[in-house]
Amino acid sequence: AQSVTQLGSHVSVSEGALVLLRCNYSSSVPPYLFWYVQYPNQGLQLLLKYTSAATLVKGINGFEAEFKKSETSFHLTKPSAHMSDAAEYFCAVGSYGKLTFGQGTILTVHP
Amino acid sequence: DGGITQSPKYLFRKEGQNVTLSCEQNLNHDAMYWYRQDPGQGLRLIYYSQIVNDFQKGDIAEGYSVSREKKESFPLTVTSAQKHPTAFYLCASSTWGLTSGSEGDTQYFGPGTRLTVL
Numbered sequence: 001a002q003s004v005t006q007l008g009s010h011v012s013v014s015e016g017a018l019v020l021l022r023c024n025y026s027s028s029v030p031p032y033l034f035w036y037v038q039y040p041n042q043g044l045q046l047l048l049k050y051t052s053a054a055t056l057v058k059g060i061n062g063f064e065a066e067f068k069k070s071e072t073s074f075h076l077t078k079p080s081a082h083m084s085d086a087a088e089y090f091c092a093v094g095s096y097g098k099l100t101f102g103q104g105t106i107l108t109v110h111p
Numbered sequence: 112d113g114g115i116t117q118s119p120k121y122l123f124r125k126e127g128q129n130v131t132l133s134c135e136q137n138l139n140h141d142a143m144y145w146y147r148q149d150p151g152q153g154l155r156l157i158y159y160s161q162i163v164n165d166f167q168k169g170d171i172a173e174g175y176s177v178s179r180e181k182k183e184s185f186p187l188t189v190t191s192a193q194k195h196p197t198a199f200y201l202c203a204s205s206t207w208g209l210t211s212g213s214e215g216d217t218q219y220f221g222p223g224t225r226l227t228v229l
Contacts, residue, residue: 009151032216043115043201043220044154051212090153094216097142097161097207101153 002027002093006102014110019063019078021105023091026072032094033074035065038104039087047089050074061085081109113138115221117202122226124189132187132224134202141208143185144218147171148199160185161208189226197227 007022025031030052036044048059055067061084065076074091086109092099115136124130136143142161146154156169160179174193179185185202201223207215 032212034217036220041199041223041225043117043222044203046217046219049217051214097205097215098144098156098159099216099218101155103151103153 002031002095002100004091004093004100004102006089006091006105008105009103010106010108012108012110013081015083016080019076019081019085019107021076021089021091021107023065023074023076023102024072025074025091025093027093027095029095033065033067034092034094034099035059035063035074035076036090036092037061037087038090044090047076081107083109083111085109115202115204115219117200117221117224120222120224122224123229124226125229127191129188129190130226132189132200132202132226134185134187134221135183136185136202136204136221137183138204138219139182140204140206140219141182142205142215143179144203144205145169145175145177145185145187146201146203147195148201148223154201157187195228197225200224200226 003026005024033050035047048057050067058064063078088104088106091102118133144159145157158177160166176188202221203218205218
């Protein structure tokens with residue numbers, strides 16, 4: 001069975017500050033890991049995904065995530081937050097065509 | 112443009128009433144999925160279909176039904192047995208079945224339907 005834990009249901013940062021959203025996973029097989037972003041009343045948009053080709057994955061909008069097998073983590077970062085980054089972020093683990101999602105982290109960006 | 116469409120965007124249901132949510136994709140994907148999203152609980156899988164005329168229950172299938180008569184379409188019916196209050200419903204698709212690994216697991220989402228129980 002697979003599971004995902006996102007630490008912190010709400011994260012608040014100032015504009016220009018580092019964004020760090022935490023994700024830990026549990027998987028019995030080598031995982032495929034994903035980060036999605038959701039703006040209010042919209043669907044989910046793929047930010048990036050880990051495919052085992054490289055442990056540091058770059059995504060859209062300046063986000064990146066690092067896969068650390070020893071820590072079973074796949075944290076999402078962005079060096080400098082922008083007001084437009086305010087949204088809800090979901091980490092997910094995939095296996096055989098199905099995704100298991102974390103509970104989501106709402107990111108608030110203050111001017 | 113290829114993508115996934117869901118209609119309607121907003122839907123209202125009276126208790127005891129069945130309603131159907133539409134999901135259409137023109138991505139030529141074999142697999143399609145329905146999720147329910149509740150605040151603070153992430154997304155939970157209702158039903159999924161990996162091929163036409165076949166579908167499987169997800170984690171919260173009670174009170175819902177689906178059909179998959181065409182590759183492009185995967186409608187979800189919320190039946191009178193479903194007691195859950197207002198929620199956001201998301202449809203997704205993937206190439207699972209045609210591709211495997213991370214590519215097959217990557218799901219693409221529609222814009223969602225917000226269902227309100229009156």
